[in-house]
Every structure is written in C-alpha cells, then in structure tokens.
Amino acid sequence: MAACSVVGPDSRLKKEIAMRREDLLKLPSMPAAGPSYPAGPYRFINREFLVITYETDAALIRAGLPEPLEPVEQPIVHYEWIKMPDSSGFGSYTESGLVIPARLNGEEVNFVSQMYLDDDPPIAAGREIWGFPKKYAHPKLEIVKDTLTGTLEYAGQQVAMGTMGYKHESMAGNGELTRATLSKTQINLKMIPGVDGRLEICQLVAINLADIVVKGSWIGPGRLHLVPHVNAPVADFPVRRVVGAHHFLADLTLPFGRVVHNYNNEAEQFAATGLAAE
Numbered sequence: 001m002a003a004c005s006v007v008g009p010d011s012r013l014k015k016e017i018a019m020r021r022e023d024l025l026k027l028p029s030m031p032a033a034g035p036s037y038p039a040g041p042y043r044f045i046n047r048e049f050l051v052i053t054y055e056t057d058a059a060l061i062r063a064g065l066p067e068p069l070e071p072v073e074q075p076i077v078h079y080e081w082i083k084m085p086d087s088s089g090f091g092s093y094t095e096s097g098l099v100i101p102a103r104l105n106g107e108e109v110n111f112v113s114q115m116y117l118d119d120d121p122p123i124a125a126g127r128e129i130w131g132f133p134k135k136y137a138h139p140k141l142e143i144v145k146d147t148l149t150g151t152l153e154y155a156g157q158q159v160a161m162g163t164m165g166y167k168h169e170s171m172a173g174n175g176e177l178t179r180a181t182l183s184k185t186q187i188n189l190k191m192i193p194g195v196d197g198r199l200e201i202c203q204l205v206a207i208n209l210a211d212i213v214v215k216g217s218w219i220g221p222g223r224l225h226l227v228p229h230v231n232a233p234v235a236d237f238p239v240r241r242v243v244g245a246h247h248f249l250a251d252l253t254l255p256f257g258r259v260v261h262n263y264n265n266e267a268e269q270f271a272a273t274g275l276a277a278e
Helices: 009-017 058-064 120-130 176-183 263-273
Strands: 042-055 076-087 091-104 107-117 134-136 138-144 147-154 157-165 186-193 199-207 210-220 222-226 241-254 258-262
Touching: 042 157, 042 222, 076 138, 076 157, 091 120, 091 138, 091 186, 107 120, 120 134, 120 186, 157 241, 176 210, 176 241, 199 263, 222 241, 258 263
Parallel strands: 107 134, 107 186
Antiparallel strands: 042 076, 042 241, 076 091, 091 107, 138 147, 147 157, 157 222, 186 199, 199 258, 210 241
C-alpha cells in the first residue's frame, strides 16, 4: 500500500504567509516587518524656517562643492533651522544644517551640504530616497522672549546658535519672494555603498518642492555662532559677515527627485575610453 502524504495546518500556513516577490516590491522601505517610513510624496504643514545667510571664504566654498557644481560669485552660505510639527509619515521633528548656493549647467541651485535632525524615519528616508546628508543630533527652534532662537547640539556639545529679532519686519508682497526661495532646485550628493563596500550609488540628485503655500515671512537682524566639532563640522565654513536673517512659515510637499549626474556612469565611460578625469 502506497504511503500517503499528509499536509498539515502548519504547512498550509507557511504557504499562505510566504513573502512573495510582488509583495516585497510594494513595500516602501525596510525592514519588511514594520517599514521605517511610508510611501511618499510627503506633505508638511506649518513648516517654520529660520535662515541666516552669511559670507565665508570663497576657497572653502569651492572645496565644499562636488563637481560639476560651480560656486556663485558671492561666497555665501545659508544656515537653516526648520521646525516641522506636522509631517506626513514622519511626525514632528526639527532639522538644522548648511546650504550652499551654487550653479549647475547654468542654473542657480542650492547644494545641501550638511543636515542634522532628531527623528529616525526622515533620516532613513532622506538618505535612502533623495540622498540628503542627514545625521542624528538635537536641533531646536523656539521663541525666547523677543528672540527667535535656533540651537544645534551634537554628542552633548552645542555646535551652532542662531538668533533673530522676532518678526521685526514683514516682507512686502504676497509671499512670491519666499515661494521662489522654496522653489529653487535643491541638489544632494547621494552616496550609498553596495554589499562589496564600494559606492553602488554615487549621484547628484535634484529636488523641487511643490504645492507651496506661504503663510508668513519676516526679515530682521540676525547673528550666528558656530563651534568646531569633528562629527558636526558646520564651523568648517566660518562666519565672516552676516548678510541677513529670514523667518518664514509654509505648507509644502516634498516629491520624489531626479538624477542629474551619475559619477559611476562617468567613471565607466572613462574606463571604457581609457581617459582619465582631469
């Protein structure tokens, strides 16, 4: 008599819950058991900015821009604090960092040089999707008496403090200048290694914020103090002269980006032709 094979309930259960390829490809992020962030795009409500613009050394600007980005005529840096109390998929968090105005193929852009924030999901999403240079730290943006105050603490040490007179002067117009500022193309250097330790992704990624609604915009006097720190090197672009301070509030959407330069493709082309980059 031939032996009978019996399929028990455990075997059927394993077949029913197996992670299929098509299911895996629908997941927005890892880990599969509880993704770090949901699918985008991502909407931000009442996003509050403090941006202090200052002059630094032109040679440092040039050294801090990856090719083919080129510096603009004035050696300026935007130091930013951004408070995001209502961010779809990310919750509530604050961010701080450096943005360098630059030029790419004739277009005026902003190169995002350094970013520090206090929430894991936007760190993971920012690095993995768009290549934002995000690290975990403790930034804060708050109103202290008559002063809008931004601070950044890294590894228990304060590395940045920015202050601005609170709502001294409302910007003229209907928010068009602020909307243009937010609409300017942002450029990130996205670098993600593969399993062999080499950079599997090495790209310049462009992003343009969308659906921008400016709710308020003010200018006024500002000051910025940066402290040298090896793991949060914001002071590598020292403050020579503060140009101005800008405080604004807006709703906006962070959409997906686009690759505008691929360093690996460039390296492969040089290797294929036997040419070396100058």
